[in-house]
Amino acid sequence: MTLTSAAAVRFQAPVDGEGIGRIVLDRPDDAVNAINLEMIDQLQIAIRAARTTDGLRGLIVTSGKADQWVAGADLKLLTSATASSQVEAAARRFQAVLDELAWLPCTTVAAINGPALGGGLELALACDYRVAADLPGVALGQPEVNLGLVPGGGGTQRLPRLLGLPRALDLILSGRRLNARRAQRAGLLDEVVHPTVLVQAAEAWAQRPKRPLQRPLHLRPDVQTAIDVAELTPAGRRLLLERARRSVLQRTHGHYPAPLRALQAVEVGLARGMAAGLDAEARAFGELAMTPTARHLIWLFGATQHQRRRIATAEARTVERLAVVGAGFMGAAIAEVGATSGLTVRLRDVRPAAVATGLASIRRGVSRRRLDEPQKRSITRRVSGTTDYAGFERADLVIEAVFEDLALKRRVIGELEATIGPAAVIASNTSALPIAEIAAQATHPERIVGMHFFSPAQRMPLLEVVRPAAAADWAVATAVRAGVTLGKTVIVVGDGPGFYTSRVLAVMLNEAALLLEEGASIEDVDRALAAYGFPVGPFVLMDEVGLEVAQHVGETVGRAFGERVPASRLVPQLVEAGQVGRRTGAGFYRWTTPSLVRRLARRPNRVPNPAVQRLLGAAPTRSLGAEAIQERLVLLFINEAIRCLDEGVVRSPVDADLGAVLGLGFPPFLGGPLHEADRLGLATLEGRLGRLAERCGPRYAPAALLVNKARRGESFYPKEP
Numbered sequence: 094m095t096l097t098s099a100a101a102v103r104f105q106a107p108v109d110g111e112g113i114g115r116i117v118l119d120r121p122d123d124a125v126n127a128i129n130l131e132m133i134d135q136l137q138i139a140i141r142a143a144r145t146t147d148g149l150r151g152l153i154v155t156s157g158k159a160d161q162w163v164a165g166a167d168l169k170l171l172t173s174a175t176a177s178s179q180v181e182a183a184a185r186r187f188q189a190v191l192d193e194l195a196w197l198p199c200t201t202v203a204a205i206n207g208p209a210l211g212g213g214l215e216l217a218l219a220c221d222y223r224v225a226a227d228l229p230g231v232a233l234g235q236p237e238v239n240l241g242l243v244p245g246g247g248g249t250q251r252l253p254r255l256l257g258l259p260r261a262l263d264l265i266l267s268g269r270r271l272n273a274r275r276a277q278r279a280g281l282l283d284e285v286v287h288p289t290v291l292v293q294a295a296e297a298w299a300q301r302p303k304r305p306l307q308r309p310l311h312l313r314p315d316v317q318t319a320i321d322v323a324e325l326t327p328a329g330r331r332l333l334l335e336r337a338r339r340s341v342l343q344r345t346h347g348h349y350p351a352p353l354r355a356l357q358a359v360e361v362g363l364a365r366g367m368a369a370g371l372d373a374e375a376r377a378f379g380e381l382a383m384t385p386t387a388r389h390l391i392w393l394f395g396a397t398q399h400q401r402r403r404i405a406t407a408e409a410r411t412v413e414r415l416a417v418v419g420a421g422f423m424g425a426a427i428a429e430v431g432a433t434s435g436l437t438v439r440l441r442d443v444r445p446a447a448v449a450t451g452l453a454s455i456r457r458g459v460s461r462r463r464l465d466e467p468q469k470r471s472i473t474r475r476v477s478g479t480t481d482y483a484g485f486e487r488a489d490l491v492i493e494a495v496f497e498d499l500a501l502k503r504r505v506i507g508e509l510e511a512t513i514g515p516a517a518v519i520a521s522n523t524s525a526l527p528i529a530e531i532a533a534q535a536t537h538p539e540r541i542v543g544m545h546f547f548s549p550a551q552r553m554p555l556l557e558v559v560r561p562a563a564a565a566d567w568a569v570a571t572a573v574r575a576g577v578t579l580g581k582t583v584i585v586v587g588d589g590p591g592f593y594t595s596r597v598l599a600v601m602l603n604e605a606a607l608l609l610e611e612g613a614s615i616e617d618v619d620r621a622l623a624a625y626g627f628p629v630g631p632f633v634l635m636d637e638v639g640l641e642v643a644q645h646v647g648e649t650v651g652r653a654f655g656e657r658v659p660a661s662r663l664v665p666q667l668v669e670a671g672q673v674g675r676r677t678g679a680g681f682y683r684w685t686t687p688s689l690v691r692r693l694a695r696r697p698n699r700v701p702n703p704a705v706q707r708l709l710g711a712a713p714t715r716s717l718g719a720e721a722i723q724e725r726l727v728l729l730f731i732n733e734a735i736r737c738l739d740e741g742v743v744r745s746p747v748d749a750d751l752g753a754v755l756g757l758g759f760p761p762f763l764g765g766p767l768h769e770a771d772r773l774g775l776a777t778l779e780g781r782l783g784r785l786a787e788r789c790g791p792r793y794a795p796a797a798l799l800v801n802k803a804r805r806g807e808s809f810y811p812k813e814p
Contacts, residue, residue, distance in 0.1 A: 101132045104139040104146075112150035113299050114143055119157025126156060127167035128212045130183060136216075137190045144197060151299025152197065154220055155204040155292070160230045162205045163213030166245075168391055171382050181379025184245035187212065188371050191219040191247055200303050204295035206288065208232045210270065214281075215246035218255065222298040223281065225273045226288040229468075233281050234270035238351045240394060241387030241762070245378035249358040250370040256280050258324045262337050262359070266352045272463055327364070334360050348626050348762050351381055385772070389764030393754060396747050397554075397582050409570035410516065412578060413437065416488035418505055420451025420478065423522060424494035426550035429455045432475040433462070433551075434579045439477055439484045448478035458551060482512040490575050492544055494522040497645045502531045510536050518568045518575075520544035524642065525591045525599075525649040528561040538563040542572045545592060547756050548638060555756035556581035561588040582755055584748040590653035591646060593743050594756045597733040597766075599650040599658070601726050602643060604792075605631035606661030608725065612715030615681055615701045621722035626760025631726070632681035633699075635664070636674040644668050657792050666708050681705055724781065725789070727769075730759070732782055732796050734766040739798035746809040767809040775803035 105115040116139045118126045126132070143152050156162045174180045194201060194216075203209070203217035205225040214233050217223050225231050235248045243249060244265065252261035260279060263269070273285045286294040324330055334356055341352040354377035362370020381387050415431040417424050420442035431438045432455070440455075442448045459472050477484070485491060491513055493505045502521060509519055519541045521531050532541040543559025556576040560569050569585065576583040586593040605618050619630025635643045644664045651660045667673065667680060674680035682699035706712055717725075734749050743749045750765020763769045770778055779800055785793035795803075802808070 100135050101126070102135040102139045104142040106142075106146050107149065111296070111300070112148050113296050114146060114149050114152050116140070116143065116152060116154045117157045118154070118163060123167075124158075125161050125208075126158065126163045126213070127165065128163060128187070129167040129170050130186070132167075133183075133187050133190055137193065140190065140193050140197065143199070144193075149199050151200045151202065151296070153202050153204050153292070153295045153299055154194075154216065155295070156206055158207070160228060161207040162209050162231075163216055164208040165211030165213055165236070168240075168395060171242075171387075171391060172395075174382060177379040177383045179379075180382040181375050184375040184378040185371075187215075187246045188375060191215060195219040198303075200299050200301055202295045202298045204291050205231060205233075205273075205282075206291060210234055211237055211244065211248075212246045215244060215248045215251065217281075218247065218251040221303050222283045222301070224284045224286060224291065224295045224298055225276065225282050226291045227273050227285050228288055229272075231273040231276075232270040233273075233276040234268065235265050236268040236270065238266060238349070238355065239268040239390065241349065241351050241384060241390040242381050243351055243355040243358060243374060243377045245374060247371060247374070249355055249374045250362045250367045253359055253363065254367075258330060258333050258359075258363070262333070262356070265355050265359070266337060266341060274465065275463060330360075330363055346624050346626065348760065349386060350384065351377075351387070354381060385764075386762040389762055389768060392764055392768075393751070393761055396751055397755070400582050400584070400747070400751060401577050408567040409574035410489065410518075410567060412489040412571065412575040414439070414488045414490075415575070416441065416485045416491040416513075417494055418442075418491065418509070419494035419496075420447045421494065421496075422454075423546065423548060423550060424492075425451035425454040426458070426548070427492055427494055427522065427546055428476055429458045430550055430579050432472045433459070435475075436578070437475050439479060439488065441479050441482065441485070443480060445480055448480060452476065452478050482508065485509070485512045486514055488513055488517050490518045490520065490571065492520045492522055497523060497526060497642070499526060499530060502526070503534050506532065506535050506541065518542065518571045520572055522546055525595045525646040527590055528559050528588050529563065532561060532563065539565040540568045542568050543588070543592070544572055544576065545594070547594075553756065554580075554582050555594075555752060556583045557592055557594060557752065557756070558583055558585045559588055559592050560585055582751060584752045585744065586748070586752070587740070587742040589740075589742060591650045593734075593737050593749070594752050595646045596650055596737065596742070597730055597753065598757050599643075599646045600733045600792075601730045602631050602635060603647055603651070603658055603661055604726055604729050606663045607659070608717070608722065609663060609705070609709060609713075610661060612711075612713055613717055613722065614713035615705065617713075617716065617719075618722055618726075621719040622726060624719055625723045625727060626762060628758040636680035636682055636684070636699075638674070639676060640664050640668050640673040640680050659790070659792065663705065663708060667704070670704065672702065672704060679704065725785070728778070728782055728785065729793065731766040731770050731778070732793070732799065735770065735796040735799045738767070739796055770799070771808045771810055771812075775799060775808060776806075779803045 101120040103117050105117060107114050120126050143149060170183060171180060201220040203220040203223045205217060207230050209217050214235060235244045237244050252265060271279060276282045277285050284294055338356055358370055358374040358377055361373040415436045416439040417428045418441050420440050428438045428440045440451055455476055456473055459469050491509055493502060495501050495505055521528055521543050523543060524545055528543040532538040535541055542564050545557035547553035547555055558572045558576060573583050591599055608618055615632050619632050622630040647664060651658050672679040675684045678684050679702050681702055683702045684699050734753060737743050738749055746767040749767050753759035753766050754761050759765055779795045782793050782795040
């Protein structure tokens with residue numbers, strides 16, 4: 094039996110005497126093989142066709158798409174569901190089909206030529222052997238926790254039985270993705286081969302005997318450490334699971350239920366057998382899919398993907414050559430990102446030593462990437478340095494990343510206009526200075542835009558492209574396309590002090606400092622924001638980025654909005670005292686180098702800086718409580734985001750939420766400040782802000798857009814039926 098070529102999954106019977114058949118995955122209506130109910134049904138038909146084929150000795154599961162295998166579930170399967178029972182039923186259906194694959198009498202091999210993520214990895218785990226092509230696009234992992242879910246196709250059961258408990262928990266709870274070589278070292282892959290011989294390698298493995306999913310632990314060659322040995326006993330497994338549970342709670346503060354449910358499914362499977370574990374997994378998958386956390390995380394994922402496709406326009410020009418002015422921390426990081434993305438990069442600074450330091454930083458950064466040595470050499474060869482503007486005339490895009498000094502930036506713009514080609518775009522990487530002011534003396538302001546990268550640029554996913562009034566459409570579109578090429582999620586924002594992200598963050602950070610002046614303690618404020626779901630508290634953040642940067646942004650925003658943002662005196666005083674953050678060992682905290690003893694004892698590497706209290710003139714005198722601190726800071730943040738939307742600084746609620754989550758660490762499980770405004774209820778939010786304005790001052794006055802929407806009974810996003 095052979096399915097038609099139009100099917101998403103088809104079985105191909107052996108055509109020679111080797112007895113090796115194939116199951117080909119190839120959704121005709123999708124660029125990737127995303128799993129939906131139709132694909133599950135067709136996979137079952139193909140598996141049953143294989144079972145009834147005489148003389149079938151081996152079966153290869155492969156993809157009909159170039160550089161694509163199975164990248165997980167079709168999220169429409171989840172977003173269209175109206176009840177957890179629907180999602181649970183789909184998970185049970187997929188589990189049952191994978192069980193049929195695992196119990197085939199012939200040897201099965203997954204021939205992986207692209208991403209094998211989520212359900213894709215679970216499909217591969219149901220095979221006896223796994224072979225992958227040595228391609229950059231090959232990635233293996235269980236990223237479901239990043240969407241507020243657990244693996245739903247047996248991943249919580251098959252991974253621990255294949256890799257052992259510690260290694261499996263690392264993948265399940267972190268959502269990490271492994272490239273082909275790392276996946277082989279972890280035990281997920283049996284072989285990694287050149288792409289041209291992937292099928293031949295899979296055929297060779299298909300001629301081997303079947304093997305059990307789980308080898309006895311005492312026979313496994315990877316049982317080497319005390320942790321591995323601990324897994325041999327029920328008590329040891331309980332200890333490992335409890336340690337993982339504590340780590341999850343410490344990291345998530347209980348805001349993300351999926352890791353805990355995944356741990357529960359693993360524990361049930363190890364204690365009561367795989368069938369019970371699969372049952373727990375399916376129930377968890379269905380229940381989690383309907384939670385607000387999963388809905389928000391799935392929305393963020395979809396919005397990010399849509400943003401990358403939607404913003405490319407025909408006016409955008411191709412960027413192949415990037416030039417960067419300023420070889421400091423940010424300039425070198427931008428150059429590294431450009432070279433890693435395949436661009437030819439020219440890095441300039443006025444001092445040879447600065448250029449050498451910048452290039453060395455790039456080499457160190459590339460050396461830490463999970464790439465093979467030829468790939469690393471290729472990246473570093475794409476970057477060159479200079480102390481003049483030689484080579485800049487060939488650049489398609491020039492990014493200036495010099496110090497946040499208006500006169501200096503204007504001088505650099507003038508030098509660039511005298512050097513670069515007429516079609517090149519000039520972008521300023523500034524966190525707060527209005528681009529119109531930077532371009533005020535330019536001859537061609539129509540090609541000058543802002544490109545605000547976030548630190549560290551190698552890891553932070555957001556890029557703000559700032560559009561001043563004088564910028565041409567083609568210049569903005571080219572900067573956006575370049576950002577997508579660099580692997581960033583791009584939002585286009587209006588020009589003005591602080592743009593969007595720096596503005597809303599500056600307002601919240603300033604308020605945190607005002608709380609200290611009112612008698613709150615540094616640690617109470619930081620703990621409250623971390624407990625709310627931010628990655629770090631405001632004072633840790635300011636110390637990490639540097640108080641000079643915080644002062645610059647705060648002063649820029651403060652000058653623009655006057656009494657609405659009454660400036661705290663603390664940051665300027667600390668900067669004047671030379672205590673500018675972690676880099677110098679002191680800011681709001683005193684920082685120490687974490688020693689091995691401190692790490693083992695779980696002792697913090699920071700303590701509040703006594704100089705802050707001396708500047709305040711008194712020790713903390715007031716305990717506001719975590720909820721009161723959260724209300725003061727978070728509601729101000731949300732209100733400022735709404736003001737930015739009202740003023741056209743951000744174009745849509747989607748841009749506002751993506752910018753806050755991806756650029757500022759607003760808790761992803763809440764979906765962003767405007768999603769959170771809808772959850773609270775706009776009328777309720779208006780009332781709470783009004784009461785804060787009466788107690789704390791007019792800076793809490795509800796934004797006009799919020800008031801108008803609340804009066805009309807509207808929301809920022811369509812209400813779910």
